[in-house]
Amino acid sequence: MINMKILQNRDSFLKTQVLIIGGGVTGTGLARDLGLRGISSILVEKQDINAGASGGNHGLLHSGARYAASDSEAAAECREEGELLKKLAPQCIEDTGGLFVAVKGDNENYTADFPGMCEKSGIKADFIDIAEVLEMEPLLSPDIIAAYQVSDASIDPFMLSLDNISHARDLGAVLMRYTKLESFNIENKKIKTALVRNTVTGQETIIEPEQVVSAAGAWAGIVAGLAGIKLDLVCSMGTLLVTQSRLAKKVINRLRKASDADILVPGGTVSILGTTSVRIDDPDKCRPTIPETDYIIEQGAAMIPALETTQYIRAYSGVRPLTGSSSGDDRNVSRGFALIDHAKDRVENLTTISGGKLTTFRLMAEKTADLICRKMGISKTCTTRTVPLPGSKEGRWTAPGLAPRMWMTGHKSDDIILCECEMVSKGIIDNIIKSCRQQGEVPTLKTVGIRSRIGKGPCQGGFCSARIAAHMYDREEFSGKKGLNELREFLNERWRGKHPVLWGLPLEQAELQEALHCGFFGLEL
Amino acid sequence: MKKTIINCDLLIIGTGMAGMAASVFAANRGLSAVNAGQSGEINFASGFLDLMGVFPVQDKKQWENPWEAVDALVKEMPEHPYAKISGKEISLAFDEFTDFLYQSGVPYAGYPDKNIQMLTPVGTFKPTFRVPNSMFKGIQAYKEKNQCLIADFRGMKGFSGRQLVEVLGDKWPGLRNIRIDLPGLKGEAYPKHLARSMENMETRQSLIKLLKPHIKEEKSVGFPAIMGLCKTLEVISHLEQELGVEVFEIAVMPPSVAGSRIWTAYQTGILKKGVNVLFQKQVLSFEQSETGELIFDIGQREKELRVQAKGAVLASGRFFGKGLYADRKMIRESIFNLPVFQPESRCRWHENNFLSPKGHKLNQAGIETDEFFRPLDSSGRPAYKNLFAAGSILAHQDWTRMKCGSGLAIASAFKAVNSFIQELP
Numbered sequence: 001m002i003n004m005k006i007l008q009n010r011d012s013f014l015k016t017q018v019l020i021i022g023g024g025v026t027g028t029g030l031a032r033d034l035g036l037r038g039i040s041s042i043l044v045e046k047q048d049i050n051a052g053a054s055g056g057n058h059g060l061l062h063s064g065a066r067y068a069a070s071d072s073e074a075a076a077e078c079r080e081e082g083e084l085l086k087k088l089a090p091q092c093i094e095d096t097g098g099l100f101v102a103v104k105g106d107n108e109n110y111t112a113d114f115p116g117m118c119e120k121s122g123i124k125a126d127f128i129d130i131a132e133v134l135e136m137e138p139l140l141s142p143d144i145i146a147a148y149q150v151s152d153a154s155i156d157p158f159m160l161s162l163d164n165i166s167h168a169r170d171l172g173a174v175l176m177r178y179t180k181l182e183s184f185n186i187e188n189k190k191i192k193t194a195l196v197r198n199t200v201t202g203q204e205t206i207i208e209p210e211q212v213v214s215a216a217g218a219w220a221g222i223v224a225g226l227a228g229i230k231l232d233l234v235c236s237m238g239t240l241l242v243t244q245s246r247l248a249k250k251v252i253n254r255l256r257k258a259s260d261a262d263i264l265v266p267g268g269t270v271s272i273l274g275t276t277s278v279r280i281d282d283p284d285k286c287r288p289t290i291p292e293t294d295y296i297i298e299q300g301a302a303m304i305p306a307l308e309t310t311q312y313i314r315a316y317s318g319v320r321p322l323t324g325s326s327s328g329d330d331r332n333v334s335r336g337f338a339l340i341d342h343a344k345d346r347v348e349n350l351t352t353i354s355g356g357k358l359t360t361f362r363l364m365a366e367k368t369a370d371l372i373c374r375k376m377g378i379s380k381t382c383t384t385r386t387v388p389l390p391g392s393k394e395g396r397w398t399a400p401g402l403a404p405r406m407w408m409t410g411h412k413s414d415d416i417i418l419c420e421c422e423m424v425s426k427g428i429i430d431n432i433i434k435s436c437r438q439q440g441e442v443p444t445l446k447t448v449g450i451r452s453r454i455g456k457g458p459c460q461g462g463f464c465s466a467r468i469a470a471h472m473y474d475r476e477e478f479s480g481k482k483g484l485n486e487l488r489e490f491l492n493e494r495w496r497g498k499h500p501v502l503w504g505l506p507l508e509q510a511e512l513q514e515a516l517h518c519g520f521f522g523l524e525l
Numbered sequence: 526m527k528k529t530i531i532n533c534d535l536l537i538i539g540t541g542m543a544g545m546a547a548s549v550f551a552a553n554r555g556l557s558a559v560n561a562g563q564s565g566e567i568n569f570a571s572g573f574l575d576l577m578g579v580f581p582v583q584d585k586k587q588w589e590n591p592w593e594a595v596d597a598l599v600k601e602m603p604e605h606p607y608a609k610i611s612g613k614e615i616s617l618a619f620d621e622f623t624d625f626l627y628q629s630g631v632p633y634a635g636y637p638d639k640n641i642q643m644l645t646p647v648g649t650f651k652p653t654f655r656v657p658n659s660m661f662k663g664i665q666a667y668k669e670k671n672q673c674l675i676a677d678f679r680g681m682k683g684f685s686g687r688q689l690v691e692v693l694g695d696k697w698p699g700l701r702n703i704r705i706d707l708p709g710l711k712g713e714a715y716p717k718h719l720a721r722s723m724e725n726m727e728t729r730q731s732l733i734k735l736l737k738p739h740i741k742e743e744k745s746v747g748f749p750a751i752m753g754l755c756k757t758l759e760v761i762s763h764l765e766q767e768l769g770v771e772v773f774e775i776a777v778m779p780p781s782v783a784g785s786r787i788w789t790a791y792q793t794g795i796l797k798k799g800v801n802v803l804f805q806k807q808v809l810s811f812e813q814s815e816t817g818e819l820i821f822d823i824g825q826r827e828k829e830l831r832v833q834a835k836g837a838v839l840a841s842g843r844f845f846g847k848g849l850y851a852d853r854k855m856i857r858e859s860i861f862n863l864p865v866f867q868p869e870s871r872c873r874w875h876e877n878n879f880l881s882p883k884g885h886k887l888n889q890a891g892i893e894t895d896e897f898f899r900p901l902d903s904s905g906r907p908a909y910k911n912l913f914a915a916g917s918i919l920a921h922q923d924w925t926r927m928k929c930g931s932g933l934a935i936a937s938a939f940k941a942v943n944s945f946i947q948e949l950p
Contacts, residue, residue, distance in 0.1 A: 290871050481692055503853050520645060
């Protein structure tokens with residue numbers, strides 16, 4: 001019976017030039033790059049856009065200064081790419097500028113060598129007077145002993161990936177979300193077909209690609225494994241905390257050898273503090289923990305004492321896929337990227353792109369596409385260095401503060417606010433659902449969450465989730481008990497990040513939420 | 526400025542379910558009582574009064590008979606506050622409090638010794654003991670699976686008739702839904718505004734005009750609980766007359782009018798009983814007189830008045846009610862700095878799964894008491910002979926999972942007030 005069902009479901013067959021695995025910033029960037037070269041691609045993503053490290057990072061557009069001492073090549077790449085992106089994708093970037101500050105007790109030799117090391121990679125780091133820096137960022141510790149100004153910025157990784165994939169689709173790329181790669185069929189040292197399965201509907205599809213690129217981040221080892229290849233990959237989990245309000249105007253870095261909790265990045269109305277580096281075996285086991293949360297706060301407070309008393313909205317983790325094994329601190333592994341042609345492993349049309357930084361995603365996509373073109377014998381050059389990234393409908397509602405601004409400047413008289421924390425209206429939700437539908441996708445509570453600020457405010461989805469579920473029932477997006485199950489999933493997903501930071505006011509909110517969802521609705525029963 | 530000093534028998538701290546109940550019991554027993562607290566939390570109440578519904582929570586075992594559930598609970602969890610109260614007392618307490626609500630215009634209904642499986646706004650059912658009269662007919666309609674129409678309102682968020690039809694469809698095929706577009710209502714329809722407008726005859730007439738043509742085979746119509754603020758039963762019987770079917774209310778998400786109906790009833794009822802109410806005020810500091818009386822400075826932010834009481838009931842709630850406060854390291858009690866029973870570290874506070882049926886360990890945290898509900902100090906003896914605790918601040922219970930919140934509040938308030946009276950010289 002089961003086999004019959006699979007056979008019936010296996011009703012679709014697709015051909016493409018390039019099959020991309022992984023819908024993070026690299027995969028979506030690659031789909032766009034290939035699209036601009038006139039090369040067709042299908043991108044399969046087992047969850048949703050930016051479900052891995054692309055959605056679990058600081059949102060920091062590096063000036064390169066952070067790597068000046070340890071990895072001058074990566075530092076120079078960051079500098080160049082950062083400058084390019086500020087010009088090409090300004091909608092995703094807030095050009096905040098950044099600071100490097102050392103506090104009492106930090107290594108003074110490192111501090112003194114810093115500007116020289118930056119210069120070697122062509123990075124500008126200007127000395128600033130302590131009094132001036134304290135005036136600039138009043139929450140900095142009075143124990144600061146040195147400060148430099150650099151050109152760091154903050155970048156919205158969700159908007160970035162959504163804009164990339166939207167442009168790629170305009171250029172003919174196909175996106176398959178919630179689609180998991182099940183197996184490869186390899187014949188004559190080539191992947192002939194890939195079998196993928198929709199994790200929601202169970203439908204299977206066979207894809208026949210000319211080339212396959214694994215941009216699966218921390219899952220790249222698993223993908224390579226399906227082709228019988230062992231890939232040396234280290235999973236380094238980093239945890240970050242989101243504060244309730246924005247604590248600093250600029251990106252603030254601790255001026256010391258890269259260590260835990262030494263970067264605070266502004267992200268619209270909040271600040272993001274992190275990160276840690278913990279080796280894990282299985283990228284699916286990535287989740288923020290309470291000891292890590294406390295450690296991050298204690299470390300960060302040396303630089304910004306208010307971090308000890310401020311309120312946090314949530315914690316989240318991402319997994320850095322680092323290629324090449326190392327002993328000791330995973331921070332010593334290069335943050336440069338690895339482009340691996342698996343022809344050497346006897347699978348001629350498989351390539352893995354791994355490692356790297358959010359900041360260098362465009363370059364990673366460029367180099368990968370160059371390799372793919374060579375392998376396919378196509379002579380098309382990269383244009384992402386000069387073609388601006390168009391803003392998209394899908395990406396726009398991820399911007400903090402946009403929804404309230406739109407609401408204040410005017411809304412339809414019959415529109416109502418569904419998420420009060422972030423002022424997301426029914427009209428915005430309808431827009432998101434409509435654009436999902438236009439792209440042939442089934443909207444879920446989670447997809448609405450990723451594409452908006454829903455669930456990201458102080459109540460973390462406690463109230464708006466049930467309201468949006470009701471609205472989606474009204475719109476006939478949900479039938480039967482589907483909406484209730486999605487509500488449960490959505491609440492549990494938000495809880496992951498919330499439960500490490502529950503004390504003070506957030507704990508009061510969480511208690512109210514539990515009273516509502518368990519005490520009243522009995523959703524746990 | 527000279528501060529007003531109020532002398533009384535009993536100060537009741539908190540205006541949630543436990544604080545309200547304690548104030549009613551104190552007044553009914555002829556005590557001079559003062560009730561102080563930041564009202565507001567009650568607006569988040571569902572309107573249901575739970576007694577005891579689920580135990581053991583990890584097995585999701587639901588009980589039809591709440592008294593049997595209490596017995597089973599007390600046997601296995603002798604530290605649960607219900608173990609300090611007899612079934613008889615719980616029953617007397619419940620009746621005395623619901624009688625007060627009835628006298629104040631909010632009648633409650635239920636079965637003598639049986640829980641109700643009550644429909645929630647998301648389409649689930651939860652076991653509870655007493656529900657507002659206005660909701661009771663819905664239970665019969667569901668039982669008989671009669672043809673029924675659920676009406677919702679355009680602009681009212683968080684309540685979807687279609688959702689209820691979809692979720693309940695397999696169990697209740699005769700259910701249909703309809704959206705009402707009330708004339709003159711643009712943008713958001715807030716439950717309170719809707720409820721107020723329903724007390725207006727013209728609004729009801731236009732509702733009837735819109736609805737009547739759609740009632741065919743239906744025996745009943747269910748509305749979200751916005752049928753009037755105070756005149757609910759009047760509104761419902763008028764609609765029943767004109768529509769020719771039974772009309773009932775379905776609970777809605779907070780902030781709802783079900784909570785504010787209780788609050789309004791309480792305010793009018795308790796004033797009539799002569800209780801001195803200090804709403805929107807909190808206890809700012811506490812000391813004990815040489816003779817053992819409890820002295821409190823009370824105000825909004827600044828100390829406005831002083832209450833000198835022979836005893837006090839601490840019904841300040843948990844975190845949302847601000848009776849307990851948690852920092853990154855531990856949980857404290859806000860007024861008396863009483864010891865708080867709690868897991869040894871924050872790592873143990875919560876489960877990884879929010880909806881874990883076994884419940885979060887933190888929920889069991891709270892104030893431990895003796896058999897008279899007197900909070901214990903760190904040596905395990907009553908902290909003050911004339912201080913009592915009631916409601917959700919009590920340790921060793923998880924009211925959100927056990928579905929025992931109101932029962933716990935009302936019964937512990939009952940025992941606390943009676944214990945205080947026994948303490949009086």
